Amino acid sequence: MNNSKSRLFFLDAIRAWAILMMLQGHFIDGLLDNVFRDDSNMLFSTWKYFRGITAPVFFTVSGFIFTYLLIRSKETGWSNPRVKKGIKRGFELLVIAYLLRMNIFGLFKGEIYDSFYLVDVLHCIGLSLLFIIGFYILTFAKQKWIFPTILMVTTLLLFVFEPVYKTSSFEFLPQALANYLTKANGSVFTIIPWLGYATIGSFMSVIFSKYQYSKNLYNYIVPAYIVTGLSLLFLSSDFFLAIYDATGIALFQAIFNNNYLFIRLGDVLIVFSIFILLRKYLMNATWLRIGQSTLSIYIIHFIILYGSFTGLGLYRFFHHSLNPYAVVPGAILFMITSTYLALKYEDHKAQIKFNVRSILSTTRIYLEQFAIIVFEMLRSGTEKVLRLLGLTKN
Known part of the structure; x- marks a missing residue:
């Protein structure tokens, strides 16, 4: 086994953790009775906080892995086989995302329900891959620092200006397109700002790839992730407040009032550093296979929980109706079932x-x-x- 390949295992481990957290998060959030959603309860508030880490981690690691495979190829530009594979993968994710929201009973009646047009995580990841490819194609023939710079700037712009565009419903666009930009119509995720996590993951991948053969890579990268992550967690809000106090620009006060994007990025970096530190203990074959089968797991969990194609999912029958004594073991069983079926499908x-x-x-x-x-x-x-x-x- 070569060294460069072994360095990817911690990414598969992160993806495995993220998809399992997504499964239990969707199950509990969808089925737990509202009576038990008490933010003053330490167990619930802790679960809620860590549930919020899952999506940023998933977007970041997706951008990281995709870019790692993209730039490691000896060919560049359109000659790079990863470009065509990536375009195919991006559109494939978009098609699958829409199919999962299809209802065959509605089709029999000649109707396409509004929920079909709502945007979810799969849409945004597919579109994020296409954006990364676009940035790569535009910059591959230029100086090497331009590609990572565009990635970093994209993240900063999306995160900093989030208070500006989040209030817009983009009514001037057809609703199917507006759903990619606003949650006003019911979309779960939107490409802005979530593309920002994919591009920061892509940026991290470029830096990682540049120094991947250095013997001291992890001695530098882990402390860098930890220090940056902790700074974002505990200092970024005060930083934006200080800028507001110095400039009077209301945008920075708005960021301070709802600084979830930068704080979650801090969480992502801490998660990355933990998995890198534990990488030698995360070599279990089944665990890594879970990380390599996230799409199959996502599809199967979506069908079981939300009733793709038929509308007959757990969500329909138990929506916000279970107590913690039922929902916790149910979530564990749901994770096991979805993962088992996905791995069997992969086999x-x-x-x-x-x-x-x-x-x-x-x-x-x-x-x-x-x-x-x-x-x-x-x-x-x-x-x-x-x-x-x-x-x-x-």
Whole structure:
């Protein structure tokens, strides 16, 4: 096993942790009775805080891994095979995201429900990958510092100006597009500001890749993550307040009043540093497979919990109705079930895809034959009618 490959294992471990936290977070948030949502309760408030870390970690690690694979290729620009793979992956995630919000019963009635157009984490990750590719294509032929600079500036702009654009409903756009920019219509995630976590992960990946063969890489990167993370957690709010006091610019006061983006970035860096420190103890094959199967796990959990395609999910029957004694073991069972089914799918993915292609091919043949039969029946019937009317010769 080469050294550069071994350095990626801690990223798979982070993804495994993040997807499992996402599963239990979605389950508990969706099914726990509102009566038990008490912020003064230490257990609930602790769970709520750590649940808020999950999405920033997931976006950041997605940007990190994608960029690591993108820039490690010897080819550059459009010749880089990771560019085409990334574009395909980005659009694939967008298609899957919309399919998961499809309701077949609505289609039978000729309706597409408004929930189909809502934007969720999968939409934003897919679009984030496309943005990163766009930045890469625009800068690959230029000086190497331009690409990471654009990534960092993108994050800073999205985070700093969040108080400005979060109040806009973007009514001038079609709702399907506006949903990517505002939560006003019910979207769970929006590309702004969440792209910022993907681009900061991409920036971290560029720096990591530059020094990946240094013997002292972790001796520098872990303290840097910890110091920066703690600074963002405990000092960033006061920093923005100080800028407001010095300049009087209301934007910085608004950031101070709701400084969740920079604080969560601090959480992300602390999580990264912890997993890097523990990387030697996170080599369990199943754990790493979970980190490599996050898309399958996400899809399966979405179907079970939210009832993709049918609307018949746990969310429909137990929405905000369970007490903690039911929801906690339920969340554990939900994580185990979703992960087990996803890993089983991964074990047989090639065969399943082959069977699906075979079924689709067979179905296409039968439909073509059926169409030919119907056409011949219509043609024959038309000729008989014309003969009866005397409009054609026998």
